[in-house]
Amino acid sequence: MKKINVAVAGLGRIGKIHLKNLCRNFSDVQVVAVMDLLDESKTIADQFNIPVFVKDFDQLLAVPELDAVVICSPTDTHADYVVKAANAGKQIFCEKPLDLSLDRVKQVLETVKGAGVKLMLGFNRRFDPEFKKIRQLVLDDAVGDVQIVKITSRDPGPPPVSYVKVSGGMFLDMTIHDFDMARYISGKAVKEVYAKGAVMVDPEIGKVGDVDTAIITLTFEDGSMAVIDNCRKAVYGYDQRLEVFGSKGMAQAENNFPNNHKLYTKDGISGDLPLNFFLERYDASYNQEMAEFIDALVSGGEVPVDGNDGLLSIAIGLAAKKSMVENRPVTLTEIL
Structure with a gap:
């Protein structure tokens, strides 16, 4: 061949x-x-x-x-x-x-x-084995009707201010992955966005007009919700967790660790910190997303993440920025 x-x-x-x-x-x-x-x-x-x-x-x-x-x-x-x-x-x-x-x-x-x-967008977190399992549990109706999605995404340290200036801001650079994940995990369309942001890590980030800490609430078309919390600095490492709560139960994906050992002593319980950053945490997902792109080329099938997925994630990001500035919920129809 x-x-x-x-x-x-x-x-x-x-x-x-x-x-x-x-x-x-x-x-x-x-x-x-x-x-x-x-x-x-x-x-x-x-x-x-x-x-x-x-x-x-x-x-x-x-x-x-x-x-x-x-x-x-x-x-x-x-x-x-x-x-x-x-x-x-x-x-x-x-x-x-x-x-x-x-x-x-x-x-x-x-x-x-x-x-x-064909055009495939690089939303690699969809291809993480843990997150794919949660998505499959939702598809299998294991958690029932999805009512709440909770996503925690916190970096181990902020990027240089020179990068922040050209990145499009936190919502279009960092949270955009979480916006895509909320849509992917729930299988639902976002109707409304409400975002609050603050500068709590690096004052220089605030000076260039961005935030480094945020909470965003998404409302889906059926009234169910997603809550995303972001911070540019978690002193304990790269914090990537996901939870889906539904009418039949709950599914969770926790952080990945170098190993799962725990040390129990009279002074307390200790273990390793989470994997340090995205290169380590999502190593498998980068390979899997490329595998599915190549498979689409070989088979002639559809790519799993297309241009419209990218468009909608950007629209949610712009709605979040507008919401934060105007201190009000913003519907996606205002952006699109």
């Missing part, structure tokens, strides 16, 4: 993860080219024996017999790169968000639709 020729654009943290997985874990994939603006990234390409290294996206798309491109470059390049890839007839995997402007996202999705290519 002919291998799928894939190129990777952007060799930052996420790009390196995808490149490693593509090269090591998929026998039906050939990574034929990589693109990055930094000269030192060629060393990474050489480590994986990638034949073509370029600094320009147009040059990447010009690589002969290229089937698909994995876009891991900075957020402000995503929309332009997706449009170029779609117009070139390439299948596309793109890290979130597609863009920070809803109108721009809509334009990009129209281009993708017109080109007839």
Whole structure:
């Protein structure tokens, strides 16, 4: 069987993860080219024996017999790169968000639709084994009618302020994963968003107009709810927990740990802290999401996370920002 020729654009943290997985874990994939603006990234390409290294996206798309491109470059390049890839007839995997402007996202999705290519968005948490199990329990009616979804997502430390300035803010950078998870786990559409935010970790984040701590309440179309709590700094590590409460019971996904030992002494009970950050916590999910993207290319089926999922998550994020600023619930119809 002919291998799928894939190129990777952007060799930052996420790009390196995808490149490693593509090269090591998929026998039906050939990574034929990589693109990055930094000269030192060629060393990474050489480590994986990638034949073509370029600094320009147009040059990447010009690589002969290229089937698909994995876009891991900075957020402000995503929309332009997706449009170029779609117009070139390439299948596309793109890290979130597609863009920070809803109108721009809509334009990009129209281009993708017109080109007839696949576009998958990188909401990797859907592919975490623990979270997939919770979703399956919901589908199996194990918890009954879903009434409350609770998501805790706290980072071990805040990002640099230079990153915060261009990230789109906490809701479009960090909480966007949780907005997608709330929709995915519940299987429901969000109707209304109410957000409260504060600066409790780093005053410099507040100076650039963002928050580092927040609680967001989502109301679904049937009146059920989700509660999301975020903080940019949890001193004990990367805190990622999920709970679904329903008419028949409750399902929970707890934090992952390096090991599950506990030490019991007269002074108390101790054990390891949670896995330190997303690279460790979601290692398996990054590989699984790429596996499902490749499977969609091979089978011709639908991708599991499409452009509309990205659009709705951005819309919820913008509604959260508006809610926080105006101190009121915001319906999604006001945004979309």
